[in-house]
Amino acid sequence: MSRxxxxxxxxxVIFLLLVSFALPGxxxxxxxxxxxxxxxxxxxxxxxxVCLDQARLSEIKDAYVGVWKRLEDISSRMSxxxxxxxxxRINQSGLNPVxxxxxxxxxxxxxxxxxxxxDGAFDVTVGPLVELWKESERNNSxxxxxxxxxxxxxxxxxxxxxxxxxxxRLLNLKTRIDLGGIAxxxxxxxAARLFRRQGITRFFIDVGGDIYVGGKNCSGEPWCIxxxxxxxxxxxxxxxxxTDKSVTTSGDYExxxxxxxxxxxHIINPVTGYPQEDVTSxxxxxxxxxxxxxxxxxxxVLGGEEGTKRIDALSGQYASLIIVKQESGDIRKWESEEYKxxxxxx
Ligand code: AMP
Ligand code: MG
Numbered sequence: 001m002s003r004x005x006x007x008x009x010x011x012x013v014i015f016l017l018l019v020s021f022a023l024p025g026x027x028x029x030x031x032x033x034x035x036x037x038x039x040x041x042x043x044x045x046x047x048x049x050v051c052l053d054q055a056r057l058s059e060i061k062d063a064y065v066g067v068w069k070r071l072e073d074i075s076s077r078m079s080x081x082x083x084x085x086x087x088x089r090i091n092q093s094g095l096n097p098v099x100x101x102x103x104x105x106x107x108x109x110x111x112x113x114x115x116x117x118x119d120g121a122f123d124v125t126v127g128p129l130v131e132l133w134k135e136s137e138r139n140n141s142x143x144x145x146x147x148x149x150x151x152x153x154x155x156x157x158x159x160x161x162x163x164x165x166x167x168x169r170l171l172n173l174k175t176r177i178d179l180g181g182i183a184x185x186x187x188x189x190x191a192a193r194l195f196r197r198q199g200i201t202r203f204f205i206d207v208g209g210d211i212y213v214g215g216k217n218c219s220g221e222p223w224c225i226x227x228x229x230x231x232x233x234x235x236x237x238x239x240x241x242x243t244d245k246s247v248t249t250s251g252d253y254e255x256x257x258x259x260x261x262x263x264x265x266h267i268i269n270p271v272t273g274y275p276q277e278d279v280t281s282x283x284x285x286x287x288x289x290x291x292x293x294x295x296x297x298x299x300x301v302l303g304g305e306e307g308t309k310r311i312d313a314l315s316g317q318y319a320s321l322i323i324v325k326q327e328s329g330d331i332r333k334w335e336s337e338e339y340k341x342x343x344x345x346x
Contacts, residue, residue, distance in 0.1 A: 033051075033052040033218065034049045034050060034051050034052050034204075034218045035049070035050050035051075035052045035057065035060055035061075036048070036049045036050075037064055037068075039068065041068075041071055041072065041075050041207070042071070042074075042075045042079070042183065042184055042187065042207060042208065043208075044184070044207060044208025044209075045206075045208060046071065046205075046206065046207045046208070047204075047205075047206045048064065048067065048191065048203065048204070048205050048206070049203060049204040049218075050063075050064075050195070050200055050202065050203045050204075051202035051203070051215075051217070051218040052218070056200075059198065059199075059200075060200060062198075063194065063195055063198040063200055066194055066198075067191045067194050067195065070187075070190050070191065070194060071187050071190070071191060071207075074103060074183065074186065074187045074190060075183075075187070077100075077101050077103065077104050078103075078104060078107065078179045078183040078186075080127070080176075080177075080178050080179070080180065086098075086100040086101055086104035087104065087177050087178075087179055090168050090170065090177055091127065091170075091176045091177060093169070093170060094170075094173060095169065095170060095171065095173065096169065097163055097167040097168065097169040098167065098168050098169070099165070099166060099167050100166055100167070100168055101166070102166060103186065103190075104168075104179075105162065105166040105168065106186075107179060107182060107183060107186050107290070108124070108160065108162060108168060108177070109162060110182065110186075110290055110291075110294070111123075111124045111157070111179070111182055111294065112157050112160075112162070114182070114291070114294035114295065114298065115157040116157075117295075117298075117310075117314075118294075118295070118298035118301075118302065118310070120156070120157070120270055120271060121269070121270070121271075121298040121299075121301035121302045122181065122182075122294050122295070122297055122298035122301075123155065123156065123157055123270040124157075124160075124177050124178055124179055124181065124182065125154070125155050125156055125157060125159050125160060125175050125176070125177060125178075125270070126155060126178055126181075126268050126270050127175070127176025127177055127178035128151045128154045128155060128174055128175065128176050129148075129151055129152070129155060129268045129270070129273055130176075130178050130180075130266075130268065131176065132147060132148070132151050132273075133257050133264065133266075133268065133275065134257065136257065136259055137257040137258060137259055140259055140260060141259065141260070142259055142260065148272075148273035148274070149273070151174075151273060152270075152273045153172075153174075154172045154173075154174035154175045154176070155175070155270050155273075156270070158171070159171050159172045159175040160175065160177065181250075181267075181293065181294060181297035182290060182293050182294045182297070184207040184208055184209075184210040184289075184293055185207075185210045185246070185248060185288075185289035185290040185291070185292060185293025185294065186289070186290045186293075187207055187210075188205050188206075188207050188210045188211070188212045188246065188289035188290075188293075189212065189246070189288055189289045189290050191205045191207075191212070192205060192212045192214055192289075195214065196214065200214075201214050201215045202214055202215035202216060202217070202218065203215070204217070204223060209248060209249050209250070209251075210246070210248045210289050210292070210293050211225060211246060211247045211248065211289075212245070212246045212247075212289050213225070213242055213243065213244070213245060213247070214244060215243060215244065216243060221241075222241040222242055222243045223241070223242055223243065224239050224240070224241055224344060225239065225240050225241075225242060225247045226238075226239050227239070227240070227249060227281070227283055227321065228281075230251070230280035230281055230323055230325075230331060231331060237323070237333075238321060238333075238343060238344075239343070239344035240283075240285060240339075240342040240343060240344060241342060241343075241344045242285060242342055244287070245285055245286065245287065245342075246285070246286055246287065246288060246289035246291070246292040246293075247283065247284070247285050247292065248283065248284050248289060248292035248293045248295075248296040249281055249282070249283040249296060250267060250281065250282050250293075250296035250297050250299070250300050251280060251281035251282070251300075252265035252266075252267070252276070252279065252280055252281070252300070257275070265277065265279075265300065267297055267300045267301060268301075269301045270301070276300050276301050276303075278303055278304075278324050278325055279299070279300040279301075279303060279304065279307075279322060279323070279324055279325075280323045280324065280325055280331060281300075281322075281323045282296045282297075282299035282300045282307065282320065282321070282322045282323075283296060283320065283321040283322075284296045284299065284311070284318055284319070284320050285318065285319040285320070285338075285339070285342055286317060286318045286319070287317075291318070292318075295311075295318060295320070296320075299311070299320055299322055303322070303324065304322045304323075304324040304332060304334035305334065307320065307322050307334070308320060308322060308334040308335070308336050311336040311338070312336050312337050312338075316337075316338050318336070318338065319336050319337075319338035319339040319341065319342055320334075320335075320336040320338075320339055321333060321334070321335055321336075321339050322334040
């Protein structure tokens with residue numbers, strides 16, 4: 001299958017199986033009006049709802065125009081594939097410094113911070129490993145240990161240098177940056193910032209599983225976000241109730257590589273070079289989507305016990321739910337202390 005066709009297939013999978021989503025209300029019979037727009041962007045579905053204030057409808061529509069423009073800009077700058085974007089220009093630069101936009105520079109800086117916070121489980125220099133596993137899927141043949149070890153030598157946050165005046169330099173010719181694990185979160189935060197700047201405070205933004213909810217929902221209650229049951233994705237395993245928070249879910253049933261009939265996660269452990277195997281999904285709740293996006297990806301690598309321990313150690317800033325496959329075929333849910341506060345109880 002061609003690369004383009006494969007990407008399209010992956011998008012279709014995401015469309016069918018978005019891992020978390022807004023529910024109209026947790027038991028409320030009221031369904032107040034909302035204005036909604038949806039687009040395909042950043043290789044996924046972007047859905048934005050704003051609670052409708054008829055008197056301000058044209059202002060709301062104008063705000064959407066600005067938000068879509070900003071999201072398209074972030075998408076083209078941070079895409080691995082757009083050859084004129086910042087990421088592709090860095091990846092093609094050899095060892096020369098490249099001038100990038102303030103946003104790309106900020107995301108790279110944040111990425112280094114999340115690498116430190118997760119002991120390297122989150123690492124945007126997984127690019128060469130992502131390419132290796134994609135190639136393996138095209139050939140329907142697992143990479144050899146030799147190929148993995150060789151590829152690993154180009155992976156690690158120290159291979160990217162952030163210089164003055166928004167310049168970025170790679171320190172290894174084979175290093176490639178892939179912002180697929182964090183760019184959507186950054187885009188969500190930007191959309192929320194732009195709405196608030198226009199005085200719009202009650203909204204729901206979803207960029208393929210990276211969600212931010214502003215204020216109360218359109219019925220005047222906290223927003224309810226459903227998290228799918230990995231055993232049966234037509235069901236919900238948990239509901240969380242949140243206000244002015246981001247909720248991101250990363251999962252292995254959302255996007256994957258199929259090699260020899262086996263489904264491999266698209267999230268790769270930057271230490272071993274292999275896709276993570278045990279975690280079915282990881283959900284993170286926090287104030288900023290750039291953080292929940294990076295951490296949800298990292299928790300898939302860290303696993304249930306280690307991931308939950310780390311989130312608990314971050315003194316209440318973050319909440320997490322990690323769902324792990326057991327050898328028996330059943331699942332185990334790991335909830336951080338803070339998560340219990342958000343969980344909807346009927
Ligand atoms: P997400 O859906 O946010 O969990 O991001 C997954 C995407 O991030 C993958 O499709 C890769 O492009 C990239 N990625 C894979 N593994 C990692 C990792 N360990 N750290 C950072 N990004 C990763
Ligand atoms: Mg992520």
